[in-house]
Amino acid sequence: MTPIVVCGAAGRMGRALVALVAQNEATRLVGAIEAQGNPALGKDAGELAGVGTLGVRVTDNFAAVAIPDTVALDFTNAAAALDHLRTAVQKQSPIVIGSTGFTVEQQAEIDRLAPQTRCVVAPNMSVGIAVLQRLARQAALALGADFDPEIVEIHHRMKVDAPSGTALALARTVADATKRTLATDAVYGREGMVGQRQQREIGIMALRGGDAVGDHTVIFAGLGERLELTHRAQSRDCLARGAIRAALWLAQQPVGRYGMNDVLGWH
Numbered sequence: 001m002t003p004i005v006v007c008g009a010a011g012r013m014g015r016a017l018v019a020l021v022a023q024n025e026a027t028r029l030v031g032a033i034e035a036q037g038n039p040a041l042g043k044d045a046g047e048l049a050g051v052g053t054l055g056v057r058v059t060d061n062f063a064a065v066a067i068p069d070t071v072a073l074d075f076t077n078a079a080a081a082l083d084h085l086r087t088a089v090q091k092q093s094p095i096v097i098g099s100t101g102f103t104v105e106q107q108a109e110i111d112r113l114a115p116q117t118r119c120v121v122a123p124n125m126s127v128g129i130a131v132l133q134r135l136a137r138q139a140a141l142a143l144g145a146d147f148d149p150e151i152v153e154i155h156h157r158m159k160v161d162a163p164s165g166t167a168l169a170l171a172r173t174v175a176d177a178t179k180r181t182l183a184t185d186a187v188y189g190r191e192g193m194v195g196q197r198q199q200r201e202i203g204i205m206a207l208r209g210g211d212a213v214g215d216h217t218v219i220f221a222g223l224g225e226r227l228e229l230t231h232r233a234q235s236r237d238c239l240a241r242g243a244i245r246a247a248l249w250l251a252q253q254p255v256g257r258y259g260m261n262d263v264l265g266w267h
Contacts, residue, residue, distance in 0.1 A: 002251045004244075005031035005065050007084055008076035009058050010040035010048055013098070016240040017073050018049035026248055031065030031072075032058045035080065066093040071247040075239075077160075078102045085113050092255075094118035096246045098125050098239065100165030114257035120250050122260045123165030125242035129216065130260040132231045133173050136218045139227060140177035147220040147227070148197060149174045154207035154215045162206035163188065166216055171202050174218065 004021045008014040009032035021027045032045035038060070046054030059065075066072060066087050072095040074081045081099035088095040100123045102110065114121055124130075140149065151174075153167040168182075175182050185200045197203075213233040220227040233239065246263045 001026060001028040002248055003028050003030040003070040004247060005029075005033060005062070005070055005072040006045070007033040007062060007072055007074040007080070008099075009045050010034050010038055010043075011075065013075035013236055013239060015049040016236040017075065017243060018045050018054075019051045020237065020240045020244055021073075022046060022049070022051045022054055024244060027244060029054055029056050030070060031062075032056050033062045033065070033072075033084075034058050034060060035076075036060045063087050063091065066091040066095075068092050068094075070094075071096065071251050073243050073247055074099055075243070078106055082106050082109060085110060085117075085119070088119070089113050089116045092117055094247075094250045094253075096120045096125075096243055096250060098122060098243055101161035102165075116255070118250050118253055118255055118258075120246045120258045120260070120263060122246070123169050124214075124239065125246060125260065126231070126233060126238045127242050127245070127260075127264065128231050128233075128238060129166055130242075130264055130266075132216065132218070132229055133170060134261075134266065135229055136170055137173050137177045139218070139220055139229065140174045143220050143222065143227070145178070145199060147222040148199075148201070148203075149178070150203040150205070150219040150221065152205045152207070152217045152219065154209065154212045156211045156213065157208055159208060162208065163204050164206065164214065164216070166214070167204055167206065170216060170218055171204055174202055 004027050006017045021029045040058045044053050045056045075098045078101045151167050153164050187201050187203050215232045217230040249263045
């Protein structure tokens with residue numbers, strides 16, 4: 001059984017991860033981490049997740065459970081995830097990072113640190129999203145410049161970053177396939193007299209409301225036809241199952257930075 005530490009154990013994703021780790025015969029929960037001052041500190045992680053007592057108390061000391069044989073699953077926030085990665089590098093502990101919202105500076109530090117331990121970094125751990133990203137690349141290559149790419153995503157009202165990390169990853173995939181650059185060609189929402197759409201634009205629209213777990217649609221709009229590729233997350237379990245799959249895979253890998261394509265055996 002692979003020992004697992006869940007960072008952000010009291011959050012929505014954290015509770016889903018704890019529940020699935022407890023139910024999976026290949027994994028065992030050995031740690032549950034939350035921020036200092038969180039009201040869940042000291043409580044049983046299993047009881048918080050609704051799966052009964054697991055004998056694992058929520059603490060704020062990641063360093064105490066970050067060891068080489070234990071895989072951390074991090075769904076916290078950008079600052080906390082980066083801090084956990086720093087500790088994972090120091091302890092040579094494997095870590096799976098699904099957190100998003102990193103600044104340019106934070107992303108640069110992740111790029112520097114992640115290869116120094118065993119690390120999977122992906123803005124979305126869903127296997128379905130990995131397939132969507134692959135299909136979007138194939139579509140962009142096949143359709144070419146005659147089709148205008150637009151990306152629309154919707155998430156729950158509590159999400160703090162926009163657009164989603166997944167939407168940005170999809171946009172980068174399309175940009176790479178069509179020799180565009182997000183820094184100059186991405187358009188984040190439109191308002192007013194913006195003029196005609198430029199051929200190189202990649203539109204990225206973020207919607208927020210209710211309890212939507214996360215929908216992502218990549219649109220390729222041509223003349224007389226339109227292709228839409230959509231993934232809908234019906235529950236956080238799809239993200240949690242993908243993260244656990246990544247953790248089980250990462251436990252068997254050498255030091256290095258990986259993504260979901262590596263986890264799924266795509267090169």
